[in-house]
Amino acid sequence: MEYNFTELEKKWQEYWEQHKTFKTVDDLSNPKKFYALDMFPYPSGSGLHVGHPEGYTATDIVSRYKRMNGFNVLHPMGWDAFGLPAEQYAIQTGTHPSITTQENCDTFRRQIKSLGLSYDWDREINTTDPGYFKWTQWIFIRLYNTWFDKEQQKGRPVAELPIPADIEKQGKMAVQDFIDEKRLAYYDNAQVWWCKKCQIVCANEEVLNDGSHEKCGTKEVERKNLKQWMLRIPHYAERLLAGLDTLEEWPESVKDMQRNWIGKSKGAEVDFNVEGIDEPLRVYTTRPDTLFGATYMVIAPEHPLLDRIVTNDKREEVDKYVKAASLKSDLDRTELAKEKTGVFTGRYAINPVNGEKIPIWVADYVLIGYGTGAIMAVPAHDTRDFEFAKTFGIKITCILDPEHADAEVRQKVLEGNQCWTDDGAYINSAGSDSLDINGMNKEKGIQTVIDWLEKKGLGTGAVNYKLRDWLFSRQRYWGEPFPVIHWEDGEVTLVPDEDLPVRLPEMEKFQPGANGESPLANAGDWLTLTDANGRKGRRETNTMPQWAGSCWYYLRYIDPLNDKAPFNAQKEKYWMPVDLYIGGAEHAVLHLLYSRFWHKVLFDLGIVSTDEPYRKLYNQGMILAFAYETKAGSKVPSDEVGERDGKYYHKDTGEELQQIVAKMSKTLKNVVNPDDVTVKYGADSLRLYEMFMGPLDATKPWTDTGVKGVYNFLCRVHRFFADPNSIKEGEEDAEMLKTLHQSIKKVTSDIENLKFNTAISQLMILTNLAIKKGRVSPGTARIFAKLLSPFAPHLAEELWEKYGAQKTISYEAWPEVNPAFLQEDSFEYPVSFNGKMRFKIEFPVDASREEIGKAVLAHEKAQKWIEGKQVKKVIVVPNKIVNIVVG
RNA sequence: GCCCGGAUGGCGGAAUUGGUAGACGCGCUGGACUUAAAAUCCAGUAAACAGUAAUGUUUGUGUGGGUUCAAGUCCCACUCCGGGUACCA
Structure with missing residues (x-):
């Protein structure tokens, strides 16, 4: 009797499909629910990769396990199907992206189904389906119509936005402008990255450190000014930070990455008077305590005050510098970080704490987009300022004595020949005007200076974030159209809910429009429209970025066919939050931050019931x-x-x-195709191997012999457990019972902790013992089949059927541990001398420490180690170890 | 540079959270079955030394120190590898 996995797996996949075994019923009365979510894939043309099934199998194991524990399980799959490759293919071949997408989805679905994953396919979603993106547009409209109330730290409808009286007075346009400035979604000129090769605008985060576009790899990326949709995600920075602290079951590393990305810093904004100009120059600093060490200032080349600051004799030089800087991308600026550049503007500012005259420079190491675009430079205590001051021979004044540093370093710092950024005691830090922080440490110094600045009206404590507005539009065809109309009189209106979705026009050519416009700019009929009053309008031609669809897809699975609402509120309340979310670490920041942001807005508007969408997050390794x-x-x-x-x-x-x-790559010819593995060893082997390779979160190399190893295991399982001759009535011996119940215990807790590799090794131990014994009782065999079923569901179903069952094993009760079988009456103590294990002696589990100590010392084997030495101490840890200290 | 994570046999990895290091699997070696091979089954397998052998001794979890009766596990310093981030004032 052979393990014919091909036939067997086909049989059970057909059974599950026919019986809709994994259809999730919205039984909202079952208090036990479990929502297991995979990061849905982009269905690429190259099909499934072995990386995909890793996470999918993990959630599948947990889903199957939860079902057997009486949970109502939601376990869906879908497609993040908008995206560039289908569009690029369309440009090259004229094939409509929807056709390519359809084909790729079909391939992915077929491949995923062949793995025996227990998805409810009736809930399959596709972000390119108008029935889906209708609601993506609907959410965009909500974002547009929401403002963030800082005091309440909450998003609220713009209808509730209080309009200041002086704005009201200025008329309707002013009111409109005021509201637009508060909306979470706004339309504005933005300097954006433009990839010449892809002919596409990219978000900051899509341009890699080396200046290449992450999608296509070319370095032909430049700056361009375009009208863009932006989302004011920084308004939610504080909420997004605070939320992280509540996510106890997220990896710390992911939370850290998000915190770094949000980049909160605390400091102060300080006004410096500028000689000969009536407007002060405002800087942001995290180190107001170092004001006494500020020996010059720097403003960004794009700073609005620059023009007035530059003195006539310096104008030519400065203009040249500014022009050169404008041609550089941010990237060039950072790439040249080793050598700082800058030009003196000719003008001086007054240091507010000591009245000293300090030069104002312009330099591109100061960025216009962060803080106020201007800094006070403290070369003695800031590495960047130090480098700059060294390069241009600017004065360096040490004001923080590194008391605890070694003498040589301290000396250099005091002389201004080395930069010191750590703590110390202030020196030279007393002004004429009641401010004196000499001798204080950093923490106290910062607070004292902020208090003084506020009292004097020279500055205030301030907070800054690195997080920037989210560039939310792409000049592309294959994305969600914005439900937006630009009217000839300049008004912008949104398409009413009842007219959604705004579909994509049918087109034959997908070339981008001129000057970075989307291909939609060529969509004649679709593009223009006229309102009831004869006013002409033009549809928004940008489309949403790929992130849009994945920002809320987990909500749509809850109620995927609803055409009245994105989802039913009761169902949402029942299923949310997602209990387990598994996917790649590459989404640690962007996808997870964006979707948390949307979710919080929806929560503030009362559309969803939880503040955070994902309770437990786990990253599978590569x-x-x-x-x-x-x-x-x-x-x-x-x-x-x-x-x-x-x-x-x-x-x-x-x-x-x-x-x-x-990494697997075509050039190295080491890519493993899941289809090949399934054909050769079966889906159960693929699943089992991917889980057995090592911890789920580790990166680990694929080996074909490893797959063969688990395949052999399944063959052994089949040979033994599917053979009626090995399943016979009769008592199990104590050893078998102990191993069996240990296995129940270990497999159960390992699944709960996502430690599938050790769960599988326990199943191997149990199998090995069963084979050694030569027979097991039907009861034992049934328990084994259940334990195996989350991992190798096809084979488990087959065994289950052989054991006389009429229906699927999927909803059978998970086995329970009987602790009685785990109990031992004796324990074999390892006996060590000076920490080295020498031999073992068995004692009853309830033997007292004294008893054990005495018996060990009296034991003949112990004499060898005691002889001629003194027994200094006898340590007995009950049911753990005996250690005797001799000397 | 900064923030995370990691380093255990020939290989992938276990180790009840301070208590017998190397579970389980791969690979390898030997044996059984076979005319033979494959498959399967059984046994062995951290290293070094001693012994015909059972066995014994020593060393051993990246490096160096420390805490402890006891350290892969805790502390300090460092090396290497992986991920994130980078003029964010």
């Missing part, structure tokens, strides 16, 4: 593959590599190669 390289470090494609005696060599040259671990 699956890598072995690759080979020469001593010189050049990579060799896997098909050119031979193996001999555990060593690797180049088939052609014979050169010995080193095995390394690398």
Whole structure:
């Protein structure tokens, strides 16, 4: 009797499909619910990768386990199907993106179904479906119509926005402008990244550090000014930060990354008077305590006051510098970070704490987009300022004595020859005007100076965030259209809810429009419209970025076919929050931050019932593959590599190669296709192997022999547990009962903790013992089948059927541990001398410490270690260890 | 530079949270079955030394220190690898 996985898996997949085994019923009366969510994939043309099934199998195991524990489980799958590749393909071939998308989704669905994942396919969603993006547009309208009330720290409808009397007085336009400035979504000129190759605007975060576009890899990325939709996510910075503290079941690393991304800093804004100009220059600093060490100021080249600050004799030089800076991207600026550049403006400011005259420079190491776009420079205590001052020979005044640093360093710092950013005691920090922080430490100094500034009206405590407004539009065809109309008189209106969705026009050519316009700019009929009064309007031609659809998809699964609302409120209240969310760490910041932001807005508007969408988050690790390289470090494609005696060599040259671990890639020819694995070993083996490789969150290399190992295990399981000759009535012995119940205990807790690798090893131990015993009782076999079922569901169903069941194992009660079988009456104590284990002696579990100590010392084996020495101490830890200290 | 995470046999990885290091799997070695091979089954497998052998001794969780009766686990310093971020004042 062979383990014919092909037939067996087909049989059960058909059974599940026919019986709708995993259809989720909205039984809102069951208090036990579990929402297990996978990060839905972008259905690319290359099909499923072995990385996909890793997370999917993990949530599937938990889903199956929860069902068997009486939970009402929501476990859905869908497609994040808007995106560039389909559009690029359309530009090249003329094939409509919807056709490509459809085909890719079909491939993905087929592949995913072949893995035996227990999704409720009736809830499948697709972000490109008008029935779906109708509600994405609907949410956009909500964002547009919401403002953030700082006092209440809450988003509220713009209808509730109080309009100041002086604005009201200025008329309707002023009121409109005032409201527009408060909306969470707004339309404005924005300097954006423009990828020449993709002909697309990219968000800041899509441009990598090396200046390349993350999607296409070219470095042809430049700045461009375009009218763009932006979302005011920084308004929610504080809420997004505070929310992180409530997410106890998120990895700390992800929370840290989000905190860093939001980048909150506390400090002060300080006004510096400028000689000969009536307007003060305001700076933001996190170190107001170092004001006494400020020996110059720097303003960004784009600073609005620059023009007035520059003196005539310096104008030419400054203009030249500003122009050069404007041609540089932010990236060039940072790339040249090693060498700081800048020009003296010719004018001086007055340091408010000591009245000193300090020069104002313009330099591009100060960014217009952060803080006030101007800084006070304290070269003695800020590394960037130090470098700049050194380069241009500006005065460096040490005001913080590094008391506890070593003498040499301290001396250099005091002389202004080294920068010191840590704590110390202030020196030279007393002004004529009642401010004296000499001798204080950093923390106290900062507070004292802020208090003084506020009292004097020279500045205030201030908070800044790195988080910027979210550029929310793309010049693309294959994305959600904005429900927006621009009228010829300049008014912007949103399409009313009842007219949603705004569909994409049918088009034949998908080339971008001129000057960075979306292809939609060429969509004749669709583009223009006329209102009842004959006013002409033009639809928004930008589309939403790919993030949009994934910001709220978890909500749509709750009620995917609803055409009256994005979802039913009762159902939302029942299913939310998501109990387990598994996906790649690459989404640690952007997707998860964006979707938390949307969720919080929806929460503030009363549309969803929870403040945070995802209760437990887990990142699966990446699956890598072995690759080979020469001593010189050049990579060799896997098909050119031979193996001999555990060593690797180049088939052609014979050169010995080193095995390394690398990402799967076409060039290295080490890509593993899940379909091939399924054909060769079956879906259960693929699932099992991916879970057995190592901890779920670790990055680990794929090995074919590893798959074979778990395949062999399943063969053994099948050979033994599917054979009626090995399942016979009769008592189990104590060893079997103990292992069985240990297995129930371990598999249960391991699933709860997502430690699938050790759960599987326990199933192997149990199987090995059963085979050794030669027979098990039907009861034991049934428990085994249940324990196996979340991991290898096809085989488990098959066994279950063989054991006489009429229906699926999926809803059978999960086995319970009987602690009686785990209890031992004796424990074999490891006995160590001076911490080294020497031998073992068995004692009853309830033996007293004294008893054990005495017996051990009297034991013949102990004599060898005691002989000629003095017993100094006897440590007995009940049911753990005995340690005897001799000397 | 800064913030996280990691380092355990030939390999992937276990280790009840301070208590027998190396579970389970791969690989390898030997044996059984076979005309033979594959498959399967059984046994062995951290290293070094001693012994015909059972066995014994020593060393051993990236490096160096420390705490402790006892450290893979805790503390300090460092090395290397991976991820994030980077003129954010």
